[in-house]
Amino acid sequence: MFSKILIANRGEIACRVIRTCRRLGIRTVAVYSSADAGAQHVRQADEAWPIGGPQPAESYLRGEAIIEVAKAAGAQAIHPGYGFLSENADFAEAVEAAGIVFIGPTAASMRKMGSKAGAKELMMAAGVPVVPGYTGQDQSPQTLLREADRIGFPLMIKAAHGGGGKGMRTVHRLEDFIGQLESCQREAGNAFGRDRVLLERYVQSPRHIEIQIFGDAHGNIIHLNERECSAQRRYQKVLEESPSPFLSEELRAAMGKAAAQAAQAIDYVNAGTVEFIVAPSGDFFFMEINTRLQVEHPVTELTTGLDLVEWQLRVAAGEALPLTQAQVPRHGHAIEVRLYAEDPEAGFLPGSGKLEALALPAASQHLRIDSGVVEGDAVTIFYDPMIAKLIVWDQDRPRALARLREALAQCDIVGPKSNIGFLERLASHPAVLDASIDTGYLDRHLDEFMPADAQDPALLAAAATVALLDQETAALAAAAASADPHSPWAIADGWRLGHGGVRRLAFLHRDREILLDAHGNRGDYRLETGGAELLIEGARLTAGGLSLRINREARRFGVIRRGPRLTVHDGTQRLQLDIVAAYRPGESAESAGSGRIVAPMPGRVVAVKTRAGDAVSSGQELLVMEAMKMELALKAPRDGVVSELRAVAGDFVDADAVLAVLE
Structure with missing residues (x-):
C-alpha cells in the first residue's frame, strides 16, 4: 500500500479520498487554485500545494504542474477523483511515465472509450447489446440520410466525440433530418473540435441504469450491482438509487454479465461504470463506460458496505480484488441527491457567494453526507456549484424515500439560492414514488416540480405566527428588564384604547412583498391577508417546532430562524421568507417593491x-x-x-x- 498520495481534484471527492486515506494511515497531498486557498480539502489534507489561478485551465487541468507537485512532495500515486483530468488518457500516461501510479484505468483503456463510435463497435464485437444504428466513417449527408431511413424514426444524432448532452438531436421525421444533422455537426465542431456523428435508434421512455464495475491487474473483473439514475434534467442526473426498482433478478443478472463483458473487452483495471439505456420492454443497450469513480458511488457503498476508494487504492497498489462475484453483498436501499447552489425557478441558474448559513442533518447509520464546504465557505463561479450530497439508506425503498424527505426538511441554506425545494418536490412526486419516471420525464413535466404561484396559506400563517410569538417574547423580555416592569406601557398583549390592536407584518419572498394584518396575542390570532382570514389558536413555539390550530385544524411545522430569515416546513414543502419592517398603512406591495x-x-x-x-x-x-x-x-x-x-x-x-x- 502507498504511504503518500496526491489528490488531483477538489471539493467533496477530494475530502472523500482524504477520509479513506486517513483511516488507512496514508498521508495526503492536496493541490489547490488561488480560489481554493481556504477550501476544505486544503484544510483536511496533510499538506497542500498551490498550482495556479482560479480558472481550471490555470490549475486543476495543468497536468504537468500536478505531476511536478507529486514529485516534489514524494507522492507515490495520484488519485484523479472525478472530473478534470480523471478521464484524460494523456494525463494518465504522463503520470505513469513519471514513475508515479495513476489510481484508475490505463491510458489504453481510456482511449478505447474516447470515441462513442469506436466504443460501440468494440462492444458489438464483444457481444454486448448496443442500440441499432450507424457508426461508419462515411459522413456524407447522403449516406447519413440513407442510414437514417434504414434505422427508422425517431432516432438520435450524437456527436461521436461528445459528452455532457452536447451535440445531440432527436429527429422524428425524415424531412427534418438534414437540418438537425447540420445543427448537430456545428455544435459538435464548436464544442469538441470534431463534427463526426453517429446515428442511433431513439428508445422511447427509457430508463438509465448503470453497473459499477471493478477490475484488477490479475485479470479479475466483477460488478458491484446497479444504480438507476432515470430522474434526469437535460441529461444530468438528479436522483440515483440502488437497487433499481425496475429490474427483475433475471434482467439484473443479464445486465451485470454484459457489464463485465464490456470491461473485459478493454482490459479494464480499477473502478468504472458501464452505462445502459433500458427500454420499457426490458431490452437494454450499451451507452458508454465512464472510466473513473463516479459521483454516485456512495449509493453502491451503502448497499454493499464496501469502501470503493479503498478498493481503488489497493488495486492500484497491485492487490487482487478482495471478493469474487458470488461474494458481492447487497442489502437495503440507498438514494442520493445533490444539493446545488442554483435557482430552479430561474432556469436552474448556477449560484455563487458565501454560505452565510448551512444547516445539514446529522449523519447516522441511515444518512451520509459528502460535502466539500462548511458554513462560511464560498461557492465560487469557477467550479461546479455542488454544496453537498445527501445519501440515505434503509431496509426498503419506501422507507429510504421517507428518510430522504426527512433529511431534506432539515436542510437550510442562507446565501446563494439552492435546489432544496425542487428536490423535496421530486422526492414526493408520484412518478418517483411509483418508480415510473423515465429519463425525459423531468424535461417534459418540469412545471410539476416548480412551486405554485400562490403561497400555501397554512405555511404563511405559520410564518406569521412565529414572527408574532417572537415579537411578544422580545417585548416581554424588554419589559422585564425595564425600570418599571408593571407599567402599562410594558404590556405586550396588543391592547389599544377603544379597540383591539393591529400589528402589521411584512415578509419578502423572492423579492415579492407579502403583507398581513394580525389581531390578538399570546398564541391566539386572527390574520388577514389578500382578503382572506385565518384563525390561529393555541400556538406554541418550542425547540421541536411550532404547534397550533389553523381554522380549528391542528398542525405542526418545523421552524428554522436565522436573523431575519425564517423557514417553515410542514414535512412536505417549505416556505422561506425574509422578515422586513412593517409596511405603512395604505402602501401597496408594488410601491414598496x-x-x-x-x-x-x-x-x-x-x-x-x-x-x-x-x-x-x-x-x-x-x-x-x-x-x-x-x-x-x-x-x-x-x-x-x-x-x-x-x-x-x-x-x-x-x-x-x-x-x-x-x-
Missing part, C-alpha cells in the same frame, strides 16, 4: 442598454452580464425611471452588487 437591479452572481458586465434618466418598462433589458460561461440579461422589475447606473461595460462585479436603481 424593490427598484434595484442586482447582479445574480459574480461576473463581468458586457453591455449596458440604458442611461440614467431613461424611462423603462417592466421586463425591459437594462444590462447584460457574463458569468459561468453564460450571458445573463438583467431586466427592469417594474415600470419606472432609471435614477442611477453603477456599472459600465467591462466592469467585474460581485454577487448582489447593485448595478442600477429605479426611482
